[in-house]
Amino acid sequence: MKTAINIIQALLLILGAPLVRGIVARCKAFLQRRQGASIFRPYSDLAKLFRKEDLLPPTASIVFRFVPFLLFGTTICVAAFVPLVQPSALLASRGDFFLFVYLLAMGRFFLSLGGFDGGSAFGGMGASREALISSLAEAPFLLSFVALAILASHADIAGIVSWTQQQNIFNISAVHMLAFTSLAMVVIAETGRMPVDNPTTHLELTMIHEGMVLEYSGPRLALIEWASAVKLHSMLALLVALFFPWGMASSLSVGGIFLALPLYGAKVSVLMVLLAVIESGMAKLRMYLVPDFLGVASAVSALAVIFTMLDKR
Amino acid sequence: MILLAPLLIALLGALVVLGFRNHQVATRAALLITGLEIASLMVIIRQVHERGVLQVGRYLRVDGLSSFFLINIAFISGLVLVYASGYMRHPGEGRFTSPRWFYALVFLFLFTMISVCLSANLGLMWIMMEGTTLASALLVGFYNTKGAVEAGWKYLMVCTVGIAFALFGTIVLYLAAVKAGMNPDTALDWAALMEALPRMGFDSHLVKLAFVFVIVGYGTKIGFVPMHSWLPDAHAEAPTPVSALLSAVLLNCAMYAVMRYDAIVSHAVGAAFPHTLLLIFGVMSMVVAGLLILVQRNLKRLMAYSSIEHMGIVAIGLGLGGPLGLFGALLHIFNHSVGKSLLFFSAGNIRENFGTLRMDRVTGMARTLPQTSVALVVGSLAIVGLPPFSLFVSEFAILSEAFSQRRYTVAVLFLAVLSVVFGGFTYYLLRMLCGDDPKSAPANGRLLPSEYSVMGIAGICLLFFGVRIPHIFTVIIQDAMAVLR
Amino acid sequence: MPLGSIDFAFCFLLATLGIFAPFVLMASQAKKIRVFAIALIVASNIIGCFVAALCFWRQSVVFVDVSRFTPFPFTLGIDRLSALFLLLICTVAVPVTIFSASYVDDHYGQRRQNWIWAFLSLFLVSMILVVTASTGFAFLIGWELMTLLSAGLVLLEGDSPEHRHNVFLYLLMMHAGAAAVIGSFLLFLPYSHTLDFASIRATSGVVPAGIRMLVFSLAFLGFGTKAGLIPLHIWLPRAHPIAPSPVSALMSGVMLKTAVYGFVRFVFDFLSGGPWWSGYVVLLVAAVTGLLGILYALAENDLKRLLAYSSVENVGIIFLGLGTSMIFLAHSAPVWAGLALAGALLHAFNHAMFKSLLFLGSGAISKATQTVDLEELGGLQSRMPVTGATMLVACCSIAGLPLFNGFVSEWVIFRSLLAGAVLIGTKAQVILPLMVGILALIGGLAAACFVKVFGVAFLGRPRSEAAEQAQEVPLAMRAGMSLLAAACIVIGVFPGLFLRPLVSLLQVFVPGAGVPPETLSIAHIIPITAAIVLGVTIAVAFVKRRERVVRTWACGQPGLTSRMQYTATVFSKPIRFVFSSVYRPNRKIDRLPSDQAYFPVSVTYRSVRTTSYEKAIYRPIAEIVLSAANQLRRMQTGNIQVYLLYIFLTLVLLLAFLRFQQ
Amino acid sequence: MGLVAFATGKILSSFSVFLFLTILLLVVSRRFSTSVMLFSVQSAIIAAEAFATGFRERLAAAYVVAALIVLIKVIAIPCAFFGLANHLKTSSDMKASTTPTQSVFIAAAMIYLSYAAVQSYGLSVHVPDDALAAPVALILTGAFLMVSRNKALMQMLGLLVLENGIFLAALTTTFGMPLIIEIGVFFDILIGLLLMGIFAFRIRDTFDHLDVSKLRRLRG
Numbered sequence A: 001m002k003t004a005i006n007i008i009q010a011l012l013l014i015l016g017a018p019l020v021r022g023i024v025a026r027c028k029a030f031l032q033r034r035q036g037a038s039i040f041r042p043y044s045d046l047a048k049l050f051r052k053e054d055l056l057p058p059t060a061s062i063v064f065r066f067v068p069f070l071l072f073g074t075t076i077c078v079a080a081f082v083p084l085v086q087p088s089a090l091l092a093s094r095g096d097f098f099l100f101v102y103l104l105a106m107g108r109f110f111l112s113l114g115g116f117d118g119g120s121a122f123g124g125m126g127a128s129r130e131a132l133i134s135s136l137a138e139a140p141f142l143l144s145f146v147a148l149a150i151l152a153s154h155a156d157i158a159g160i161v162s163w164t165q166q167q168n169i170f171n172i173s174a175v176h177m178l179a180f181t182s183l184a185m186v187v188i189a190e191t192g193r194m195p196v197d198n199p200t201t202h203l204e205l206t207m208i209h210e211g212m213v214l215e216y217s218g219p220r221l222a223l224i225e226w227a228s229a230v231k232l233h234s235m236l237a238l239l240v241a242l243f244f245p246w247g248m249a250s251s252l253s254v255g256g257i258f259l260a261l262p263l264y265g266a267k268v269s270v271l272m273v274l275l276a277v278i279e280s281g282m283a284k285l286r287m288y289l290v291p292d293f294l295g296v297a298s299a300v301s302a303l304a305v306i307f308t309m310l311d312k313r
Numbered sequence B: 001m002i003l004l005a006p007l008l009i010a011l012l013g014a015l016v017v018l019g020f021r022n023h024q025v026a027t028r029a030a031l032l033i034t035g036l037e038i039a040s041l042m043v044i045i046r047q048v049h050e051r052g053v054l055q056v057g058r059y060l061r062v063d064g065l066s067s068f069f070l071i072n073i074a075f076i077s078g079l080v081l082v083y084a085s086g087y088m089r090h091p092g093e094g095r096f097t098s099p100r101w102f103y104a105l106v107f108l109f110l111f112t113m114i115s116v117c118l119s120a121n122l123g124l125m126w127i128m129m130e131g132t133t134l135a136s137a138l139l140v141g142f143y144n145t146k147g148a149v150e151a152g153w154k155y156l157m158v159c160t161v162g163i164a165f166a167l168f169g170t171i172v173l174y175l176a177a178v179k180a181g182m183n184p185d186t187a188l189d190w191a192a193l194m195e196a197l198p199r200m201g202f203d204s205h206l207v208k209l210a211f212v213f214v215i216v217g218y219g220t221k222i223g224f225v226p227m228h229s230w231l232p233d234a235h236a237e238a239p240t241p242v243s244a245l246l247s248a249v250l251l252n253c254a255m256y257a258v259m260r261y262d263a264i265v266s267h268a269v270g271a272a273f274p275h276t277l278l279l280i281f282g283v284m285s286m287v288v289a290g291l292l293i294l295v296q297r298n299l300k301r302l303m304a305y306s307s308i309e310h311m312g313i314v315a316i317g318l319g320l321g322g323p324l325g326l327f328g329a330l331l332h333i334f335n336h337s338v339g340k341s342l343l344f345f346s347a348g349n350i351r352e353n354f355g356t357l358r359m360d361r362v363t364g365m366a367r368t369l370p371q372t373s374v375a376l377v378v379g380s381l382a383i384v385g386l387p388p389f390s391l392f393v394s395e396f397a398i399l400s401e402a403f404s405q406r407r408y409t410v411a412v413l414f415l416a417v418l419s420v421v422f423g424g425f426t427y428y429l430l431r432m433l434c435g436d437d438p439k440s441a442p443a444n445g446r447l448l449p450s451e452y453s454v455m456g457i458a459g460i461c462l463l464f465f466g467v468r469i470p471h472i473f474t475v476i477i478q479d480a481m482a483v484l485r
Numbered sequence C: 001m002p003l004g005s006i007d008f009a010f011c012f013l014l015a016t017l018g019i020f021a022p023f024v025l026m027a028s029q030a031k032k033i034r035v036f037a038i039a040l041i042v043a044s045n046i047i048g049c050f051v052a053a054l055c056f057w058r059q060s061v062v063f064v065d066v067s068r069f070t071p072f073p074f075t076l077g078i079d080r081l082s083a084l085f086l087l088l089i090c091t092v093a094v095p096v097t098i099f100s101a102s103y104v105d106d107h108y109g110q111r112r113q114n115w116i117w118a119f120l121s122l123f124l125v126s127m128i129l130v131v132t133a134s135t136g137f138a139f140l141i142g143w144e145l146m147t148l149l150s151a152g153l154v155l156l157e158g159d160s161p162e163h164r165h166n167v168f169l170y171l172l173m174m175h176a177g178a179a180a181v182i183g184s185f186l187l188f189l190p191y192s193h194t195l196d197f198a199s200i201r202a203t204s205g206v207v208p209a210g211i212r213m214l215v216f217s218l219a220f221l222g223f224g225t226k227a228g229l230i231p232l233h234i235w236l237p238r239a240h241p242i243a244p245s246p247v248s249a250l251m252s253g254v255m256l257k258t259a260v261y262g263f264v265r266f267v268f269d270f271l272s273g274g275p276w277w278s279g280y281v282v283l284l285v286a287a288v289t290g291l292l293g294i295l296y297a298l299a300e301n302d303l304k305r306l307l308a309y310s311s312v313e314n315v316g317i318i319f320l321g322l323g324t325s326m327i328f329l330a331h332s333a334p335v336w337a338g339l340a341l342a343g344a345l346l347h348a349f350n351h352a353m354f355k356s357l358l359f360l361g362s363g364a365i366s367k368a369t370q371t372v373d374l375e376e377l378g379g380l381q382s383r384m385p386v387t388g389a390t391m392l393v394a395c396c397s398i399a400g401l402p403l404f405n406g407f408v409s410e411w412v413i414f415r416s417l418l419a420g421a422v423l424i425g426t427k428a429q430v431i432l433p434l435m436v437g438i439l440a441l442i443g444g445l446a447a448a449c450f451v452k453v454f455g456v457a458f459l460g461r462p463r464s465e466a467a468e469q470a471q472e473v474p475l476a477m478r479a480g481m482s483l484l485a486a487a488c489i490v491i492g493v494f495p496g497l498f499l500r501p502l503v504s505l506l507q508v509f510v511p512g513a514g515v516p517p518e519t520l521s522i523a524h525i526i527p528i529t530a531a532i533v534l535g536v537t538i539a540v541a542f543v544k545r546r547e548r549v550v551r552t553w554a555c556g557q558p559g560l561t562s563r564m565q566y567t568a569t570v571f572s573k574p575i576r577f578v579f580s581s582v583y584r585p586n587r588k589i590d591r592l593p594s595d596q597a598y599f600p601v602s603v604t605y606r607s608v609r610t611t612s613y614e615k616a617i618y619r620p621i622a623e624i625v626l627s628a629a630n631q632l633r634r635m636q637t638g639n640i641q642v643y644l645l646y647i648f649l650t651l652v653l654l655l656a657f658l659r660f661q662q
Numbered sequence D: 001m002g003l004v005a006f007a008t009g010k011i012l013s014s015f016s017v018f019l020f021l022t023i024l025l026l027v028v029s030r031r032f033s034t035s036v037m038l039f040s041v042q043s044a045i046i047a048a049e050a051f052a053t054g055f056r057e058r059l060a061a062a063y064v065v066a067a068l069i070v071l072i073k074v075i076a077i078p079c080a081f082f083g084l085a086n087h088l089k090t091s092s093d094m095k096a097s098t099t100p101t102q103s104v105f106i107a108a109a110m111i112y113l114s115y116a117a118v119q120s121y122g123l124s125v126h127v128p129d130d131a132l133a134a135p136v137a138l139i140l141t142g143a144f145l146m147v148s149r150n151k152a153l154m155q156m157l158g159l160l161v162l163e164n165g166i167f168l169a170a171l172t173t174t175f176g177m178p179l180i181i182e183i184g185v186f187f188d189i190l191i192g193l194l195l196m197g198i199f200a201f202r203i204r205d206t207f208d209h210l211d212v213s214k215l216r217r218l219r220g
Helices: A003-031 A040-049 A060-077 A095-116 A121-152 A155-168 A173-190 A218-243 A255-281 A287-310 B004-019 B023-051 B065-088 B099-118 B124-142 B146-179 B189-194 B204-222 B230-237 B240-269 B272-293 B299-320 B322-354 B370-383 B390-404 B408-435 B449-467 B473-485 C005-027 C032-056 C080-106 C110-132 C136-157 C159-184 C197-203 C207-226 C245-270 C280-301 C301-332 C334-367 C385-398 C404-423 C428-458 C475-495 C496-506 C516-541 C574-578 C613-635 C641-661 D003-028 D032-057 D060-088 D100-122 D129-148 D151-172 D177-206
Strands: A053-056 B055-056 B060-061 C062-065 C075-076 C547-549 C583-593 C600-611
Touching: A003 A060, A003 A218, A003 A255, A040 A218, A053 A218, A053 C110, A060 A095, A060 A218, A060 C385, A060 C516, A095 A121, A095 A155, A095 A218, A095 C136, A095 C428, A095 C516, A095 C641, A121 A155, A121 A173, A121 A287, A121 C404, A121 C428, A155 A218, A155 D003, A173 A218, A173 A287, A218 A255, A218 B299, A218 C428, A287 C428, A287 C574, B004 B023, B004 B099, B023 B055, B023 B099, B023 B204, B023 B473, B055 B124, B060 B099, B060 B272, B060 B299, B060 C496, B065 B240, B065 B322, B065 B449, B065 B473, B099 B124, B099 B240, B124 B146, B124 B204, B124 B230, B124 B240, B124 D177, B146 B204, B146 B230, B146 B240, B146 D129, B146 D151, B189 B240, B204 B240, B204 B272, B204 C574, B204 C641, B230 B240, B230 B299, B230 B390, B240 B272, B240 B299, B240 B322, B272 B299, B272 B408, B272 C613, B299 B322, B299 B390, B299 B408, B299 C516, B322 B370, B322 B390, B322 B449, B322 C032, B370 B408, B370 B449, B370 C547, B390 B408, B390 C136, B390 C159, B408 C159, B408 C207, C005 C032, C005 C062, C005 C110, C032 C075, C032 C080, C032 C110, C032 C496, C075 C110, C080 C110, C080 C245, C080 C334, C080 C475, C110 C136, C110 C245, C136 C159, C136 C245, C159 C207, C159 D129, C197 C245, C207 C245, C207 C280, C207 C301, C245 C301, C245 C334, C280 C301, C280 C428, C301 C334, C301 C428, C334 C385, C334 C404, C334 C496, C385 C404, C385 C428, C385 C475, C404 C475, C404 C496, C404 C516, C475 C496, C475 C516, C496 C516, C641 D129, D003 D032, D003 D100, D003 D129, D032 D060, D060 D151, D060 D177, D100 D129, D100 D151, D129 D151, D151 D177
Parallel strands: A053 C547
Antiparallel strands: B055 B060, C062 C075, C583 C600
16 A cells, blocks of 8 residues: 555656646746746657657767666656655655765766767766756755754654654744755756756756757657656655645545645645746856855755754754 | 914915915905805804803803804805905906905904904903904005095094094993902903902992993994994995995994993993983984985995994894894894895995996996896895895884883884985985986996805895794894893 | 684685795796786685685684794784775785786786786785784785885886886885884784784773874874875875776775775774774864865876876775764764774775776776877777776766665765764764765765766767777776676675675674664665666667667757867866865966967967975975985085094083983 | 002102193194104103002003003104104194194193093092093093194094003003003004004095095095
8 A cells, every 4th residue: 555655656756747847837937928838738748759750969879878768767766765645755765865866966977978978069068067066966955854864863754754744833943944945955956947057048158957968859858858857846846745744644544645635736836836936036147156056055054954953852 | 272263264364365466366265265264153153052152261252142243244254255256356456456455454354353252351352343443444445546545544543533432441441340359350351240240349430431431432333423424434435345344244343342341331330321322322323324314325325324324223222122122133233234235235236337336327227237126126125124024023123122111202213214214215226226228338237146146145035034033043142132131 | 723724725825826926927938827827816816705705704713823933923814804805805806817917918028027917916915914914013014015016016117207206205105104003003012012913902901091092193194194095195196097007906996995904903993992082083084085085086187197086085985984983982872883884894895896997997998099198088988888888887886876886885974974963962963964965075076077087088079099999908808897897786786785794794893883774774775776777767768769870969060070079177177166276276378379369379278286285295394304414414524523523522422421410 | 648659649640740741732832743752752751650650569561561652652653753754745734723822722621621520530549630630631632633633644643642541541540451451452553553654645645635634525
């Protein structure tokens, strides 16, 4: 039963991912006074790409060919760590968030290699910028996890979630605030949204993620896009689970699950709107301001860890 | 009677060799005489090992300590003379530079050094010690070049003055002994002194005074800093075999004398005073020589300073005392002699092939003189005290003693200087071995079988003693230590 | 001493490597005999692996005592710790030997080959001696020989002046380190009257605190020098790159670990923890080492130098684990101490695997293209597929990606750092968790660094003629690399195989370190993850699709050449920019001709790191020593009267001393 | 103390006064020949002292020693020196590096120092202080001469003076060592001087001067 639900929520994460993209895009369109495409547009995009033929650059080695598959595999795996409707996940285990973070890193690693293998200038450029951002983003990412883990004295995501769930919603500690701030910033950086990266640009000066995937096309591109969508979704879901877990089904009752599901939808859509607001509200940072952005995130997360000492509970 | 044999052989040998004008004949004769010499010494050592003490008349005696030094003399002089037989093949120009003079003087030199070890009377010992200076001064100045003459003069002057103080020390000790009521005839006999000391109360102040003068005097011959000034000059300018003899035998003989006095004085006024002095001189010599090694330009000067440093190590071992300290010191004396003579031999070959000892002029040895470079590398590794060579063992013993006596300052300085010396040696060694081939193409890299064999023997000895000390040798060292305690 | 079968096998190993193989390889020129001897080396190393594994399982202490022959007690014994490191040495030695079998033979002339082989085999013996010695004397002999032989091997590669200078620096620093090690051994002497490990262990309780402090400091200095902790690391990036590649593999992969062994032996076995502050010191130094190490690595474009710096970084990670473990010990939390120690040791093991693989790979590259300068490489993946694949595995492992061995050890260290929070009311409570951030930063930078390595060297278009013409290397070399790659993957996917025994090992050194259940979680979660990832990957890989090779699009630019690719330098540029305070770069742009700024014929750009430990620390020391020496030299005036004066003054001084003494 | 001892004590001290006189003259003398003469006078005094000691202590050996001194130090060595000087054709100026006035002051200081030095020993051996101070003063003077005179021959002379001091010390404190030792010592001195002579010739031949302060090729 439990395992079944875990699998289901993982699948929800994966299959719902394009929808999330669509919704965010739609919100942005709304904020920009456009009436944008339907929220299901990403699905049709993927379908179209899957049907297209696959064009490979002459320099492409086996690495170039396999990167999208590996990326997709790791991202799927990442999705299996996040609790959605109940405080447990398929791959939940002690110290799993280290694995979580490093699986994401793995995906990025291979994507950067793929960018290099294209043999054009853009791939390397994207890879180099991605390397900068990701290497600086890992520390705050892990530190905010650590802060929460210390607070909850649980070394796994599910544990933290269930502990937070038992807390009174009104006595959230400073640690939570700090951790949320830094984690949110990290999410923006990791998923390549404004103000760190512009997911829609194809301008040399600005593109990071797009630079790496420039040479991909057809099904491979589809896989990459889908993977990044899944990444975004699981990140948002993670934020939800870690900081607003209330309403999850603590006991395995069918009713609980069916109550938790729409609640989750509500919570995550709030986040999506927020994201849309941020994206349309802020201009993209200059490349060399991104480190400061992440530096702030790191400082905040370090503060969070330090505050755990003061937090008597 | 056997005790007279080596002395007579050496003396007569000196005369006999002078008789042969032909180089080859003189060389063969010299080798023959050396053989006899070594044989007689071996017999003596054997008998001492069986009976403990050998004595002839009132003036000749051998015990464990002296027999240890006799072994040293026998081994090294054997190596050196065989090497010299090849080295002296092209005689220098000018008077008194023909091989026969060389051998004659060498035998005189040997005679004096052996008799230092044989003499039972401190006065006689002093006379013979002065004799070593006189006998070797001409050898140092043998080549009659500017450098040689200068070095010879300095050697003669400095050592004679130093030795004069040793005489004064001897006199003071004699005075103390006589005042304590000893029979004036035996008052300088070390055995008699040793057995009299416990009974009679010596004027401790006079004894200390005596030791101060003696350590300054004989210390000049050992090359303790700051009396060492003659040593690098003499070693650098003397013919290579003589340099080997100087640093591998002469210094040890002087050390032997100091050991005798050390034993006596420790009996009289307790070990604290003499050991403190030895430690002071030892550490000073080590530090100063170790630093000076860094800034040398001439290979043989470098080795001379390293000899000073090693004498410092020996002095530290003696100064620490204790079973490991003494064992280490004695073992180190032997190991250093072997290693240093190996180094001097290879220096000799470099001199022959490159025509210079300036280390900046010698490059690319590894290619041009493979065998010599192997010898040089082995010798240097041994001398800087790296395993698996024998000096590592003795230095390790002395260090262990220092640590187990909690003499941390000495130990730390010891380790530091060893690193410095290592740095100096490696630096120059790498520069000589590597690099492009020299402009002045070496004569011929081939070694004579004689040079070849002695280097081989020395190298193997170094390696072997590093891995395993023969039991008989350990026993002999034990006997020597028994005398010192 | 009953010569059990294991003892016999061990002695056989020593005899083969130490005496037989070098002798044969020096003596004979015949191809067949050489091959036989090399095969013998491989075989004996495999035997060594079995011996180590056996000793490891059933705590059976091999004991070889030759004290009867040697001047000081000389015994070899294999307890669990020794067994672990013996396993490490032999495991790496096998592939490296196989690799060299073809590498050495087509790189050097006949005479050099003989020397290299003899030294290589002796080098292995010396390292085995170090980790199996059970008296101080034996340990020190092995320790010094190890240095000498490796230096000899480096010299055999070439003797240009800067080569010589690097070797000199290496030897000097090693000797200074060895002096510190000797000191830390002998400091035990007054208390335990022999340097037998057992008796040291027994008497370490009665050693006063001050001496314990001294022992720890000396051991940290000595072994830190060998391990290459910043700022004692300067020899490492100079000595490792200039060795023959298989030798650099051994030096970086194995020799550094002997230092880790020594440190663990001293701190955990002899001192059982060291003073309370020691853990924090180690932690701090380790963090600095890891961070700076990887930053310097990022800035390098010479592959072997880059790898050397990344060795510095990994040593930092290992000592991070050790420091954590020491802190836990000091606060008497043995379980976590055990876990941290396990992490450190496992990382040592893993680093041995992937770092030697990387160096072998660089050897293969240099064989194929005659260069290891990243700017000259590119597109090797399609030309040397096997080398590329193995190198990819190595890069993933060293970047700490899941499913590869590097991640496992880093995870364990992360886990124990996180557990620092249980030490309520101590500094460690915050410091250790914060270290997670540092380690994460190191990990991220390492990933970036090795994206650069693999991406620039193996992917895209070849940047030079040589890279264009590169050919795959011969079978022996490929085999050697593949073995190591396999090891990396196996450890990475089935961590339990190694973690469980490791944890059981720690009962010996960390009393009360029960098997922490946490170690098991990774052990069972990783295989599942691997299954999912691979499953999905393969599944989507087999989806049917039409493919066509067209020219690179690149936003439609025509006439794309390899010069337009991102170079290694510019790849690391953003990071170098962010951390410019670390590099303090001195940039210089020359335009020719200088008068036309906009239409230059040639533009050259240099950016050199100006932060230098030599300038800051070592040169001043050297200058002090040398100036002292020159002062003394001046006192040796050559004037005999001055000499005589010295003598008289000495006498007068001594007389005065005598006068005032009583 | 007894009359004889008292008398001898007086004699000894008077001898030492003469010795101090020679010392002062030695340090101021500018000509080599003068110094040699002074040395032989000094040795003569010592010989007399040895004779006196022999007479007082009824020591046959002492007489022999006295005779040896007269033979070697009073006659043989000075003659040898003059011969050497003639053969080397060296200028009789000895290149002092100190002016006579300074030398006198230094000599005086040394005499005073020697008295100060023997204070503590005077009691332990039953001889008057000045008898003990003389040898010390001689040793110091020898040292001073060797350090301050650049001429090779002069250094040899300084060495001899130093030797004299040591010998005198032995004589006054212990009435001389066993005869054979004494003879050996004399023998050594002779050989030593011979060698130094040889080297003096060699220096002259290779450097064309006898100024040892200029022998500074080997240093460092």
